[in-house]
Amino acid sequence: MPQDPPQLPESRTVPPAAPCTPKPGLLENRSALFVLMFCVMGFLAIPLIFKSPAFSSAEKWFWSVVVTLYTCVLIAITVIIVRWSWQTISQSLAWNAFQLWAS
Numbered sequence: 001m002p003q004d005p006p007q008l009p010e011s012r013t014v015p016p017a018a019p020c021t022p023k024p025g026l027l028e029n030r031s032a033l034f035v036l037m038f039c040v041m042g043f044l045a046i047p048l049i050f051k052s053p054a055f056s057s058a059e060k061w062f063w064s065v066v067v068t069l070y071t072c073v074l075i076a077i078t079v080i081i082v083r084w085s086w087q088t089i090s091q092s093l094a095w096n097a098f099q100l101w102a103s
Contacts, residue, residue, distance in 0.1 A: 027052040042071035
């Protein structure tokens with residue numbers, strides 16, 4: 001014969017939980033998304049843009065294009081700086097090696 005589970009006395013019952021209101025998250029905060037898009041993630045933030053209810057459909061496409069172009073410009077600037085640095089260092093090392101060899 002199965003036994004019934006023990007019942008708690010009335011004085012030990014837990015009161016019902018108060019209704020909780022969710023705090024606005026990151027996806028609802030437009031300024032936080034802009035900081036993520038332009039300062040941290042670049043085009044990797046596009047999925048966050050499309051998940052966010054803070055943007056309309058047209059805004060989602062607009063900001064996706066803007067962030068992608070912005071990221072491409074930053075990558076191009078980085079490539080230009082690296083090429084310039086490489087050429088400057090290469091010329092400097094070649095000049096010094098030539099001076100040591102000539103003397």
